[in-house]
Structures are given as C-alpha cells and as structure tokens.
Amino acid sequence: MALTTEQRVRRAAVKLFAAKGFHGTGIRDLAQAAKISPASLYHYMGTKEDLLAAIMRECLDRLLLAARQTLDTVDDPAGQLSALVTLHVMAHAAQPAETRVVDNEVGALSRGRRRVVVGLRDEYEAIWAGAIEKGVSAGVFDVPEPAVTRLALLEMCTGVARWYSPRGALSLDGLADRYAQLALRMLGGPPTGGETAAERAREVATRVWRIRP
Amino acid sequence: MALTTEQRVRRAAVKLFAAKGFHGTGIRDLAQAAKISPASLYHYMGTKEDLLAAIMRECLDRLLLAARQTLDTVDDPAGQLSALVTLHVMAHAAQPAETRVVDNEVGALSRGRRRVVVGLRDEYEAIWAGAIEKGVSAGVFDVPEPAVTRLALLEMCTGVARWYSPRGALSLDGLADRYAQLALRMLGGPPTGGETAAERAREVATRVWRIRP
Structure with a gap:
C-alpha cells in the first residue's frame, strides 16, 4: 500500500x-x-515543531492505549508488571528512531506543548506506579523505594532501543521475556506467574506496532 | 580557580x-x-568534530580509570558488581550533559574516531562482563543470559542521567546504594555483601568526578 x-x-x-x-x-x-x-x-x-509534537503525541498515545488495553484483562500485580514490561520492551525495540526522538527532544518543544507531552508521559508512568503499588500492598512485591525502582525499570526497558538488533540471536519475544523476568526479580516478586499476561501483551504489541513475528 | x-x-x-x-x-x-x-x-x-571526539574520549577514559582503580582491591563478584554500579550511577547522575553527548552523538563521529570511542566503550563493558562471568562461575550469580543482563544493567544505570536531580529527596550515595541492591537482585546474587566495595567505589567516584558530598 x-x-x-x-x-x-x-x-x-x-x-x-x-x-x-x-x-x-x-x-x-x-x-x-x-x-x-x-x-x-x-x-x-x-511548522517543524508541529511535526515534532505530533510524532511525540502519537508515540505516547499508542503506548498508553496499548497499556490500557492489556491491563484491562489482567488483575494480578506480577501479571500486570510482566505485561507492561513486555509491551514497553517490544515497542521500544521495534521503534529505535521514534524512541530517540521522544527521549531526546522534549526540551525542543515550546512550554505548552511540552506540558502536554510530559502529561502523557506522567499518565503512562502512573499506570506502572499503580501496578507496583498494588503488588506491594498485596505483599507480592518487596520494594523499599517504589518510585526509584519504577524509574530504574523504565530506563532499563527503554534502553533496548539503543542496543537491540533484530538481526541478533535474540528474538523480540525472547528479549521481552527475559526483561519480564529481570523486572520481577528487581521487584522481589515471584520468579514466574506473569506468562499469560505477557502472552496477551505480546498480542497487543504485535498489533499496535505492526511487528512481524 | x-x-x-x-x-x-x-x-x-x-x-x-x-x-x-x-x-x-x-x-x-x-x-x-x-x-x-x-x-x-x-x-x-x-574542528567541531575534534572537540566532540575529545569530550567522548575524556568521559570514557575517566570511567575506565575509575573502574580499574576500584576493582584493583575488590575480589568477590558481588563486591565488584556493587562497586561498578556505584561508580557508574554516581558518574552519570553527576554528569547528565556529558552522558547525553556520549550516548547520542557517537553517530556524528567519522569512522576512525567512532572506532576509537566504541573500542573504549567495549573495554569498559568487558570489565562488567568479566565480573558477571566470575560470579556465574563461582555460583554466586544466577544469570541465564549474561550479555542481555549486562546491557539491561548498564542502560538502567546510565538512565539516572535522564531523571536524577540533586535537588530531590534522594542523595547520590543513597541512589547508588539502591541501584547496587537492584543489580544484585537482577543477577540472582546475595542480597548484601558488596558494602565495603561500594564504599571504596564512592571514594573513587567522589575524587574522579569531583562530587561534593
């Protein structure tokens, strides 16, 4: 087409x-x-700035939509975290250029637009914060400083955009899977338990970011 | 002065x-x-490129020097990892602008210079790989895919440059400490044991990057 x-x-x-x-x-x-x-x-x-703002909004809107769609059907905290990590890793590994732009150019936006973009990012991070909090309250996670751990997790997952190559030995599914395990370890969570949720997240990611299997 | x-x-x-x-x-x-x-x-x-190359080389030389100085006196893998995480986190949180430049502009260098910079980065990552491998061989760490875990760790630690503020509630020492704990969890390592090495790394970092306590 x-x-x-x-x-x-x-x-x-x-x-x-x-x-x-x-x-x-x-x-x-x-x-x-x-x-x-x-x-x-x-x-x-x-203008050039209109274009930048549109790119950023679209990226963040998609991520928010995908996260909401996935968590709709997942209730347990380990599943929610596995799903969020899976989505985030797949989206960022599949879109390294978009990630660079969203990560590096927020400072290039004028104040009003920056507020919108930062607002969307905050909404997205609040979904992560909610899932972590839920796990801590339920006694499933052991996280001394939830906000620091959330930021560490997000940076770790976004970072795949800087090194992952689809030509390497690791498939996108395998990468997401390994990251979900690392995340549960960081949260002091159960070593397994998020598989069904991760499966659902893989389906959503494949559709939203048109990832070829 | x-x-x-x-x-x-x-x-x-x-x-x-x-x-x-x-x-x-x-x-x-x-x-x-x-x-x-x-x-x-x-x-x-x-030229402008000379300047960029010099900035990158200096950043990486310092990081390499600090890592070698610290690991000189640390032998156990959990200690080595705690020390590496402490150094890396403190260096990157203290130098957000340098981190942006080193991270984002490698592609702007001509081929020969890029090779030098990538070579230094590889040397530095080899130190991390060595410490992880040592821990796996000794049965102290449980890491299914050491290379993926190393990259996840490095991205997580470098990421502090994108969000840490010295005006926030968390001190640089406290931040490094929390990250060392997260790293040991990711590696399936002992929950504690790297404190002396981390202390040594804090001293080296404070000196090398002139961090005020």
Whole structure:
C-alpha cells in the first residue's frame, strides 16, 4: 500500500530528527527527504515543531492505549508488571528512531506543548506506579523505594532501543521475556506467574506496532 | 580557580551539544558561549568534530580509570558488581550533559574516531562482563543470559542521567546504594555483601568526578 504524503513526511522527520537532532534538521532536509517542496511540507504538516509534537503525541498515545488495553484483562500485580514490561520492551525495540526522538527532544518543544507531552508521559508512568503499588500492598512485591525502582525499570526497558538488533540471536519475544523476568526479580516478586499476561501483551504489541513475528 | 580557555570551550561544547545536538550547534554558537572568536576556537580546539571526539574520549577514559582503580582491591563478584554500579550511577547522575553527548552523538563521529570511542566503550563493558562471568562461575550469580543482563544493567544505570536531580529527596550515595541492591537482585546474587566495595567505589567516584558530598 502506498504511503500518504503525511505518512511520508512523518517517516522522514522521525529518521532525520533521530539522526541529526531537531535543531540539526532543516526544513529543506525534511522536504527533500519526503520528496515534496518546502511550501507543500508546510501545508501538510505546519511548522517543524508541529511535526515534532505530533510524532511525540502519537508515540505516547499508542503506548498508553496499548497499556490500557492489556491491563484491562489482567488483575494480578506480577501479571500486570510482566505485561507492561513486555509491551514497553517490544515497542521500544521495534521503534529505535521514534524512541530517540521522544527521549531526546522534549526540551525542543515550546512550554505548552511540552506540558502536554510530559502529561502523557506522567499518565503512562502512573499506570506502572499503580501496578507496583498494588503488588506491594498485596505483599507480592518487596520494594523499599517504589518510585526509584519504577524509574530504574523504565530506563532499563527503554534502553533496548539503543542496543537491540533484530538481526541478533535474540528474538523480540525472547528479549521481552527475559526483561519480564529481570523486572520481577528487581521487584522481589515471584520468579514466574506473569506468562499469560505477557502472552496477551505480546498480542497487543504485535498489533499496535505492526511487528512481524 | 579560573578556568583555562580550553576548559571554558569544553564546557560550552558539552552544554550546547547536550541541548541542541552536535549537528544543531554551530561554530559561532560555540565561540559565543566560550567568549572567544571563531578563529581562536579553531586554534584551541581544532574542528567541531575534534572537540566532540575529545569530550567522548575524556568521559570514557575517566570511567575506565575509575573502574580499574576500584576493582584493583575488590575480589568477590558481588563486591565488584556493587562497586561498578556505584561508580557508574554516581558518574552519570553527576554528569547528565556529558552522558547525553556520549550516548547520542557517537553517530556524528567519522569512522576512525567512532572506532576509537566504541573500542573504549567495549573495554569498559568487558570489565562488567568479566565480573558477571566470575560470579556465574563461582555460583554466586544466577544469570541465564549474561550479555542481555549486562546491557539491561548498564542502560538502567546510565538512565539516572535522564531523571536524577540533586535537588530531590534522594542523595547520590543513597541512589547508588539502591541501584547496587537492584543489580544484585537482577543477577540472582546475595542480597548484601558488596558494602565495603561500594564504599571504596564512592571514594573513587567522589575524587574522579569531583562530587561534593
């Protein structure tokens, strides 16, 4: 299926912002990469910052949607954590360029837009915080400092975008699985128990991020 | 003590590369921030890429030096891991801007220089790999996939540069301590046992990165 102009521009922007940074990418570079004129670029996408904000919002919206869809059917904390780790790892390993942009360019947004993006990120992190808290209350997890552990977990999982290669020995499923085990260890949780939830998360991730098995 | 011109340029470059990216930073921005003329900038530092390569090499050289100094006197694997995590966390939390530059701009280096930087990073990671392997051989750690776990650990520890604030409730020592505990859990290691080594690592980190207690 051919890409729409909007999709073509969006892809070119993700690639360029990831490689050269938002400030290092000119409108001309963008127009050239998307094979349209700078005037058409503006017509389709607005300013360079509009484009950046749209990319970030889309990434975070998807992650939020996927997390909510998955947790809808999972009740136990070990399952919830396994599902969240699986989703996060698969999404970030599958989208290294998007991850670079979302991670590195929040500072390039104007104040109002930054607030929106940070708000979405906070919503997403609150889902993680809720699952950890639930496990601690239920006596399933043993976590002295839940907020620090949550941040450590998220950085560990996001980090796959910086090193994972689909050409390596490890499949995306295998990677997500190993990370879910590491996460349960960090939380002092049961060594197993999240498998069904992780399976559900793999299905959601494969659909939302169009990951080929 | 007044900074030398070289130090002033180096600091300005770290700040600008971190905020606007290597490609987004012009020679004029650098000269202006360091309060010298573009011609003097070139005289002191060579090209913009020379400057980037020097920043990266210095960061990695320091990390390697600190790791070797610390492990010189630590023999048990749990101690070695606690020490490595302590050093890495303190170094990265104390230098968020340098971390951004080293993490994000390797792709901006020409091939020969990239090889040098990647070589230093590989040397550093080999120290971690050695300590993990030693613990697995000794039956102290239980790690199904040592390489994946090492990368997960490193990303988790580097990630503090993206969220830690010295103005928050947690001290740098407390942060490092918590991370060393999380690392031992991930490795299936003993819950305690690295305290003396971590203490030694804190001393080295405080000296090498001039961290004020």
